[in-house]
Amino acid sequence: MSKIFRLPHERRTTLKEYFLHPFRHDGHEEQRALQDVTFRVEPGEFFGIIGPNGSGKSTLLKIIAGIYRQDTGTVKVNGLLSPFIELGVGFNPELTARDNIRINGTLLGLTRRELGARFDDIVAFSELERFIDQKLKNFSSGMYLRLAYAIAVQVDFDILLLDEVLAVGDAAFQEKCFASFDRFRALGRTIVLVTHDLGVVQRFADRAVLLIGGEMRALGAPDDVTEKYEAFASPLAV
Numbered sequence: 001m002s003k004i005f006r007l008p009h010e011r012r013t014t015l016k017e018y019f020l021h022p023f024r025h026d027g028h029e030e031q032r033a034l035q036d037v038t039f040r041v042e043p044g045e046f047f048g049i050i051g052p053n054g055s056g057k058s059t060l061l062k063i064i065a066g067i068y069r070q071d072t073g074t075v076k077v078n079g080l081l082s083p084f085i086e087l088g089v090g091f092n093p094e095l096t097a098r099d100n101i102r103i104n105g106t107l108l109g110l111t112r113r114e115l116g117a118r119f120d121d122i123v124a125f126s127e128l129e130r131f132i133d134q135k136l137k138n139f140s141s142g143m144y145l146r147l148a149y150a151i152a153v154q155v156d157f158d159i160l161l162l163d164e165v166l167a168v169g170d171a172a173f174q175e176k177c178f179a180s181f182d183r184f185r186a187l188g189r190t191i192v193l194v195t196h197d198l199g200v201v202q203r204f205a206d207r208a209v210l211l212i213g214g215e216m217r218a219l220g221a222p223d224d225v226t227e228k229y230e231a232f233a234s235p236l237a238v
Helices: 015-018 058-065 096-109 112-126 140-150 164-168 170-185 197-202 220-234
Strands: 003-008 030-035 046-050 083-084 160-163 188-195 207-212 215-220
Touching: 030 058, 046 058, 046 197, 046 220, 058 083, 058 160, 058 188, 083 140, 096 112, 096 140, 112 140, 140 164, 140 170, 170 188, 170 197, 188 197, 197 220, 207 220, 215 220
Parallel strands: 046 188, 046 207, 083 160, 160 188
Antiparallel strands: 003 030, 207 215
């Protein structure tokens, strides 16, 4: 599977510019985000995706989630997805946490009855009981994370997609999320995690893939893949 973005060199943003330069064509350059990426994630597998910034990790996750469409290749998803990709997506900062739980949960596929049954669990997991009727615009990024993750894991998903968002949480909440990873594994759920934290990959992942410049450089056991990444990132690497 491959994905290319087209980046404009110059953009006309006003009607006046179109009238003054009617025959000018805006140029663009191509940015290859992913090139011939091929792998399969098995049911119930914890799969890590690592690589430097700009390597295509988040783009890959968004293609799996259906947010982006690949240019070539095929992506097959067997099961219900719960994407946790960008912090705050689907939230309305002008509404309270209570209202956002209802709206975001509905967007993720929970019925009104399911939301009612799971509401207290969402609030308890997020540890935001004191702030449940406060508007989200007053929340910190860590509070956003707590709320978003608490909602995402209440969906009856088969596959959980996680981007680097866990990095903004404090240590105690990260451990709480890690405990949920163990619970999901016991339930046979599939987790695909994009992260810069190699320790998390080594601790939880069954397999991992290394992306560099949009290309797969390694696929296999977490220790082997993280070792190749560390060799690439080392200032002594040649």
